Amino acid sequence: MIQVLFVVIAAVGLAAALGTILARNLVRAALYLIGFFFTVACVFVLLEAEFLAALQVLVYIGAVAILLMFGIMLTRNIQGDDPSSAMSVWKVPGLAAGFCVFAVLAYGITEQKGIGTRYSWAATERRPSLEQVKEGATATGRTEAVNEMAKVVGRELMTRYLIAFEVAGLLLTAALVGAIAIAHREEVDPSAARIAPRSAQETGAPANGPGSPAIAVAAPAATESH
Amino acid sequence: MSNDIPLTWFLYFAAASFAVGLAGVLIRRNAIAVLMAIEIMLNAANVNLVAFWRYGPDRPDAGPLAGVILAIMVLTVAASEVAVGIGLILLCYRRWHAADVDRYDSLEG
Numbered sequence: 359m360i361q362v363l364f365v366v367i368a369a370v371g372l373a374a375a376l377g378t379i380l381a382r383n384l385v386r387a388a389l390y391l392i393g394f395f396f397t398v399a400c401v402f403v404l405l406e407a408e409f410l411a412a413l414q415v416l417v418y419i420g421a422v423a424i425l426l427m428f429g430i431m432l433t434r435n436i437q438g439d440d441p442s443s444a445m446s447v448w449k450v451p452g453l454a455a456g457f458c459v460f461a462v463l464a465y466g467i468t469e470q471k472g473i474g475t476r477y478s479w480a481a482t483e484r485r486p487s488l489e490q491v492k493e494g495a496t497a498t499g500r501t502e503a504v505n506e507m508a509k510v511v512g513r514e515l516m517t518r519y520l521i522a523f524e525v526a527g528l529l530l531t532a533a534l535v536g537a538i539a540i541a542h543r544e545e546v547d548p549s550a551a552r553i554a555p556r557s558a559q560e561t562g563a564p565a566n567g568p569g570s571p572a573i574a575v576a577a578p579a580a581t582e583s584h
Numbered sequence: 585m586s587n588d589i590p591l592t593w594f595l596y597f598a599a600a601s602f603a604v605g606l607a608g609v610l611i612r613r614n615a616i617a618v619l620m621a622i623e624i625m626l627n628a629a630n631v632n633l634v635a636f637w638r639y640g641p642d643r644p645d646a647g648p649l650a651g652v653i654l655a656i657m658v659l660t661v662a663a664s665e666v667a668v669g670i671g672l673i674l675l676c677y678r679r680w681h682a683a684d685v686d687r688y689d690s691l692e693g
Contacts, residue, residue, distance in 0.1 A: 364589045368597040375601050375624050381610030384616060391620050392602075398627045401597065404589065405638045410652055417659055421624065422666045429616050429670040433683040449611055456607030463599035467592050485639050503648035510649055511656070518647050526660045533664030541671040543678075573664055
């Protein structure tokens, strides 16, 4: 039963991913991507990592996809043509490269190419069962991790993975400051751009009467190149 | 369970999603579409990490949740990368008035 469920979820996920890369409309591609994120969250639930599934929905769908939508809105192309798909000469090599990568990975998975004998692939037909918690006793180890994942994630981040946690915070701060610094638009004073050619026009017009059409043509050209 | 999902099924799904994302990066010309395909690849890697965590043996020195913590770190890096990437694309859009990666071909200006 759960195998059928996984096959359905995986098929929906792959269809959503294909829709993302093949959709011509960018907003439709972003919506397909949201579907893919939700499918990955369902796969996390199947792997008994429900906390990570909730985190996936909150962070990816709630922040990353919204940010991508804002980016689509702010970078509307103004030429009118459709640049969101490659020229035909590059489409076939791109698809071939993707297919070759999948072939190599599928070969590795099928032939169970591991790292020597460090991990036995024979134990992967079913997941390791969790020990049953006795009445009144608290779970330990992996049972506790799967049953109370939020608590164990918090404890692990604060004790064993503290440095990784702090470095991730530093990375997020750097990304925040960097993104603001990159996309910050300098305030251009429009009056300063208009004053200089106008003064040139004022001084040029009384000195050269018949040549004033040339000055009038030169002044808009000066403002164009400014 | 008697008929549990084998690990290789999760790995096939992750490998296929990764290949789809890679094809998307190579095919698409819009910069935002390339970012979307990169997100697909990162999600596929996350699925791989959590699958190996759940199906792997217990490792006492790495804790009971090593794969999930690593997946959370990958989530963090991916989110911050999208933020900075959108900022860069906005800047390039202001310069070239197009979100086409084939136009981003000079370092001056």
